[in-house]
Amino acid sequence: MANSGQKVVLITGCSSGIGLRIAVTLAKDEKKRYHVIATMRDLKKKDKLVEAAGDAYGKTLMLLPLDVCSDESVKQCINNVKDRHIDILINNAGVGLLGPVESISIEEMKRVFETNFFGVVRMIKEVMPDMKKRRSGHILVMSSVMGLQGVVFNDVYTASKFAMEGFCESMAVQLMKFNIRLSMIEPGPVHTEFETKMMEDVAKMEYPGVDADTVRYFKDVYLPSSIDIFEAMGQMPDDIAKCIKKVIESSSPRFRNLTNSLYTPIVALKYADETGGLSVNTFYNLLFNFGPLMHITMSILKCLTCSCLRRRTISPN
Secondary structure (H helix, E strand, O other): OOOOOOEEEEEOOOOOHHHHHHHHHHHOOOOOOEEEEEEEOOHHHOHHHHHHHHHHEOOOEEEEEOOOOOHHHHHHHHHOOHHHOOOEEEEOOOOOOOOOHHHOOHHHHHHHHHHHHHHHHHHHHHHHHHHHHHOOEEEEEEOOHHHOOOOOOOHHHHHHHHHHHHHHHHHHHHHHOOOEEEEEEEOOOEOOHHHHHHHHHHHHOOOOOOOHHHHHHHHHHHHHHHHHHHHHHOEOHHHHHHHHHHHHHOOOOOOEEEOOHHHHHHHHHHHHOOOOHHHHHHHHHHHHHOHHHHHHHHHHHHHHOOHHHHHHHHOOO
16 A cells, blocks of 8 residues: 555556566655556566565555456456556556568457557556546556657557557647646667567568568568667666656656657658658668668667767656
């Protein structure tokens, strides 16, 4: 139970990766300003979180089961919170999907949207009425740079993030009238066990029904380039957790928060040309014409991005 003065923070998807680090970072706040409710679908997977939380577990951090794909589970979880009072909701739960779109079934696509989009909508719908009554609250949504810029062979995942960006951009206007803030967190590549395993799995998969050229482009061109990008530009889950803490503690939190300044010029390409040709052609050339030089390109981009822009991007203040 939260002590007087503590903010109640509910986080989805805390069994590993970014969600785990967010929960631990807030629970171990030196001033003990947060009472963290970390959630996951299966509490049997709590061991990593409990170990990382250490003494904070049972004090400033508690666990609740939650499946964001279930209306009943979402309602039951929120009902288990004292007075249904949640000051800060962090929507972190998400799933990825990678590969040639011809090889992905409609059911697989629906599952991605069920978690990445409708899961967020369920959570917001459940906590929003109480926040409106109190005229207070902060909702954070784990989006992605791919919610701003499409990335080849990430078609369905990107679409789910674009949908979420549009939904939240619309909601943010209404929520401001009730003194509720909505913030998008937009990382680029992040080194997690989930990402590593997914990359390994798709490299080994066969793609029946997909033409040989597309499979070759995916396995021999895209995947090596993607690994280069991760090595040159990837962040750690702790980096994202620190960014979120800064957003929460900002006196005037921004709506969009890129966590990685190295992606600022890439996103800017899209808005520099209203026809869309600049960004599409740039990504085409980087992937298909300059693939062997991708790592060098990423290294140069890293050097060109000044430290002042990095600070501005990471810290809302």
